[in-house]
Amino acid sequence: MAAAGPLLDSFWQSLLTLVFFYAFMGLTWNLMMSAGLLSLGHGLFLGLGAYATAVFTATGGLSPWISILIGAAISAAAGSAIAWIGGRFSVRGVQFALLTIAFAELARVLFDNWDFVGSTGGFFLKAINPDTNRPLLTLRGGTLFFYLAFVLITAAAYFLIRALMASRWGYRWRGIHEDEDAARALGVPALRSKVLVVAISAGLAGVGGGLFGFLQGSLFPDSIMGLRISIEVLIAPIIGGVGSLFGPIVGAFFVVPLMEGSNVLGQRMGFYGLNTLIYGAVILGVIAFLPDGIWPRIVRFVAARRS
Amino acid sequence: MTALYLNVISGGILIGVVYALIALGLTIIFGVMRVVNFAHGEMVVIGMYIGYGLWSAFKLPPWMLAPVAAALLFALGYALQLGIVNAFIDRPQHAQFVLFISFALMITGLHLALFGPDSWPIQTVESMQSYTIGPVRLDVLRSQAALMALLLIIVLMLFLKFSTLGRSIRAAADNLIGAQVIGIRVRKVYAVTAGIGMACAGAAGALIAPIFDTQPFLATDFTLIAFIIVIVGGLGSLTGALLGGVLIGLSEALAALMISPALKTTFSYALLVLVLLLRPNGLFGEPER
Numbered sequence: 001m002a003a004a005g006p007l008l009d010s011f012w013q014s015l016l017t018l019v020f021f022y023a024f025m026g027l028t029w030n031l032m033m034s035a036g037l038l039s040l041g042h043g044l045f046l047g048l049g050a051y052a053t054a055v056f057t058a059t060g061g062l063s064p065w066i067s068i069l070i071g072a073a074i075s076a077a078a079g080s081a082i083a084w085i086g087g088r089f090s091v092r093g094v095q096f097a098l099l100t101i102a103f104a105e106l107a108r109v110l111f112d113n114w115d116f117v118g119s120t121g122g123f124f125l126k127a128i129n130p131d132t133n134r135p136l137l138t139l140r141g142g143t144l145f146f147y148l149a150f151v152l153i154t155a156a157a158y159f160l161i162r163a164l165m166a167s168r169w170g171y172r173w174r175g176i177h178e179d180e181d182a183a184r185a186l187g188v189p190a191l192r193s194k195v196l197v198v199a200i201s202a203g204l205a206g207v208g209g210g211l212f213g214f215l216q217g218s219l220f221p222d223s224i225m226g227l228r229i230s231i232e233v234l235i236a237p238i239i240g241g242v243g244s245l246f247g248p249i250v251g252a253f254f255v256v257p258l259m260e261g262s263n264v265l266g267q268r269m270g271f272y273g274l275n276t277l278i279y280g281a282v283i284l285g286v287i288a289f290l291p292d293g294i295w296p297r298i299v300r301f302v303a304a305r306r307s
Numbered sequence: 308m309t310a311l312y313l314n315v316i317s318g319g320i321l322i323g324v325v326y327a328l329i330a331l332g333l334t335i336i337f338g339v340m341r342v343v344n345f346a347h348g349e350m351v352v353i354g355m356y357i358g359y360g361l362w363s364a365f366k367l368p369p370w371m372l373a374p375v376a377a378a379l380l381f382a383l384g385y386a387l388q389l390g391i392v393n394a395f396i397d398r399p400q401h402a403q404f405v406l407f408i409s410f411a412l413m414i415t416g417l418h419l420a421l422f423g424p425d426s427w428p429i430q431t432v433e434s435m436q437s438y439t440i441g442p443v444r445l446d447v448l449r450s451q452a453a454l455m456a457l458l459l460i461i462v463l464m465l466f467l468k469f470s471t472l473g474r475s476i477r478a479a480a481d482n483l484i485g486a487q488v489i490g491i492r493v494r495k496v497y498a499v500t501a502g503i504g505m506a507c508a509g510a511a512g513a514l515i516a517p518i519f520d521t522q523p524f525l526a527t528d529f530t531l532i533a534f535i536i537v538i539v540g541g542l543g544s545l546t547g548a549l550l551g552g553v554l555i556g557l558s559e560a561l562a563a564l565m566i567s568p569a570l571k572t573t574f575s576y577a578l579l580v581l582v583l584l585l586r587p588n589g590l591f592g593e594p595e596r
Contacts, residue, residue: 038401089584094343094400098538102579105531109573227527231408238405273419273523280412287405288391291398 010143017143017215019256020150024208026237026248027157032201033242034165035194036177037083038097041104042205042233045075047225048107049206050213051117058125064140064214072206078103079202080195087191092180104230111221122220125213140214149211154249157204162245164200173197232259239286241293250295258282313443315564316557321449322518323556325511328456329529330536330548331463332507338543339480339500340396345407348530349414350380350505354512355521356418359427362516368431369517370455373510377459380509381502388501393494411526418523426522434517452514459510463503464545476500480543508533531572535579541589550591 025046032039052071056062062070082103086096117123125140164170172193175183184190213219223229240251259279266274290297333347357376358369387410395403436447467473478486479496487493508529519525532555540551555575563571582589 033401038404040404085584089587091583091587095538095583095587097400097404098534099580099583101531101534102576102583106573106576106580109570109576113567113569227531234401235405235408238401242401271420272423273416275416276412277416277420280409280414280416283405283412284391284409287402287409288394291402 013143013147015257015260017147017150018260019252020147020154021208021212021215022233022236022256023249023252024150024154024157025205025233026240026252027154027161027245028201028204028208029234030237030242030248031161031164031204032198033237034170034177035173035197036180037086037194037198038094039100039198039201039230039234040097040227041100041102041230043225043227043230044100044104044107045079045202045205046209046212046229046233047104047111047219047221048078049075049209050219050224051111051123052206053210054123054125054213054219055117058123068207068210071210072203075206075209076199076203078107079198083195083198084191087194101227101230104225105227108221108225111225118219120221122218124218127217146211146215153207153211158245158249165245169193169196235283237293239283239293241295244293244295244299247293247295250298251293254294255283310442312564315560317443317445318449319557319560320553321445321453321556322560323553324453324460324549325456325514325552326532326536326556327549327552328460328507328511328514329533330540330552331460331545332504332511333533334537334540334543334545334548335476335500335507336504337537339476340392340497342392342396342403343400343407344504345404345530346411346414347504347508347533348526348528349411350384350508351512351515351529352418352521352523352526353383353414354380354509355516355519355525356422356512357509358513358516359429359521361513362429368451369429369513370451373455373459373513376513377506377510381506383502383509384505385498385502387505388498389494392501393497396497411530415523415526422523424523426520428520429517431517448517452518455514456511459507460549463507467545472496472499476503532575535575537589538579539582539589541591544589544591547589547591551589 025042028045029039029042049068049071052074053064053067056067056070057064060067082100085091086099091099111117112120165173172183172188175186175188176190176193180190209224213224236251236255237248238251239255240249240253241247259275262275262278265278266272286294329347329351332350333344336342336344336347354373354376357379358372361367361372361375362369392406395406431448434448437444438447438450439445467477475486475491475496476499478489478491479493479500483493486496536548536551536555539554540547540549555578558574558578559571562574566574
């Protein structure tokens with residue numbers, strides 16, 4: 001896919017860049033989900049990473065590479081805190097999900113009123129000069145650069161998560177998901193496991209957020225930390241298949257073109273809101289008829305064909 | 308200065324009663340079916356459009372139209388539940404969540420397509436009026452809305468306490484298997500519950516229409532406020548929803564006055580976090596069995 005990049009024209013490159021962004025974010029969300037932790041506030045980690053990276057680079061003058069690491073660290077810290085607080089107070093199930101929303105919204109409102117990062121007016125990165133810019137140094141470039149960047153981190157995340165799930169920790173997380181009390185009885189360190197999985201999930205999300213911030217060039221609390229993007233992040237993995245490694249990627253390939261396509265259709269027909277309507281209807285269709293998601297159904301189909 | 312505080316407090320309490328009605332709908336749905344209705348705010352907005360539409364057509368005050376909105380949304384809830392949601396009761400939480408998100412998206416999309424994104428205010432003679440009781444000035448529109456909401460809440464509570472159907476609903480909420488054993492038709496009970504829950508949202512929406520300008524994007528705010536109230540008051544607890552609603556309405560108003568209008572939801576979220584940590588079943592909820 002990376003090789004195909006330069007061959008496509010820039011429209012497809014931007015579209016696929018967005019696909020891989022959501023695929024990457026979906027992978028991070030899915031990771032938390034493997035331990036049974038439903039995150040409805042993933043925008044928090046995305047946004048923290050984005051803002052930290054942007055602020056340290058633009059105002060702080062640090063190298064973007066370092067800023068991204070700082071952003072990831074901050075998101076990971078936030079995730080750890082939330083997981084620790086949730087674990088310590090035995091907040092489970094739907095209440096944990098609501099806790100994630102609460103923290104995300106708290107952060108969003110705080111950023112909305114924090115003048116240092118621009119409040120609701122937004123934080124803007126200086127425009128780059130395409131002639132003198134060296135993308136690997138500034139981590140900002142043209143369409144092709146971001147396309148390759150997102151393909152790369154998605155692939156990296158895939159292999160990383162695959163390794164994690166096959167490791168001791170992966171088994172622990174799945175055990176906690178299945179039955180936390182039984183897992184505890186078997187000696188699984190539940191609190192530590194939960195903090196670890198959320199820290200990794202959040203840290204990775206922070207990286208994605210940082211890169212996304214560079215792609216957008218400007219950040220607004222509402223769009224990068226709000227409920228809307230938190231929901232957008234989880235639709236792709238759920239549609240594609242929660243719990244499978246490839247699910248979020250497949251889901252993103254399905255959902256992002258759908259989102260953009262229905263946008264365009266709505267505008268063409270002069271039908272304001274048509275995009276939201278179609279988007280919702282298709283999601284409803286998938287969740288109703290393909291309960292485990294698209295990818296597991298494909299896998300079963302291929303396996304049935306083979307035998 | 309005290310007069311200002313008194314006015315703000317009373318305004319907050321009044322709107323809190325209407326919030327309570329919204330939360331009541333949500334807590335009934337959650338208490339009985341354990342399903343998280345993330346489209347609740349969208350139902351409120353449907354109610355707002357119904358209120359607005361009937362007002363511009365017949366010029367009746369929205370508080371008179373709340374029962375109409377309630378009836379329409381009851382039908383919608385009943386149909387949705389029987390048609391789709393019942394099949395999702397045993398599905399994992401994230402699947403249910405996506406189901407309701409898809410509803411929310413479709414409803415908002417429909418609103419945008421039919422009515423456009425602009426907000427529609429209701430301007431009546433009473434918009435600027437207020438009742439004066441001693442040092443306190445009560446907004447006429449808020450008072451009417453609160454009174455009607457209170458009336459609906461009382462009717463609902465009486466229904467749940469004394470009618471057969473109401474008792475079936477509470478039985479199903481208390482002990483599902485037991486309820487089925489004694490012959491309660493659970494699918495029908497669920498449908499009625501969903502209908503009632505959404506009717507509450509719709510009625511509240513019709514009542515709110517003159518206070519907040521009607522537009523499709525208010526939905527998320529209402530969903531979130533409803534969730535905060537339900538968690539703080541206690542999932543499945545009716546008194547919790549009522550008192551929680553007033554508490555949140557009050558705290559929002561005070562926070563707006565004492566800290567800043569932009570941060571008024573911060574206090575509510577902070578309260579939510581505290582309750583989730585220290586008393587996850589809410590201030591009036593029962594411990595999980």
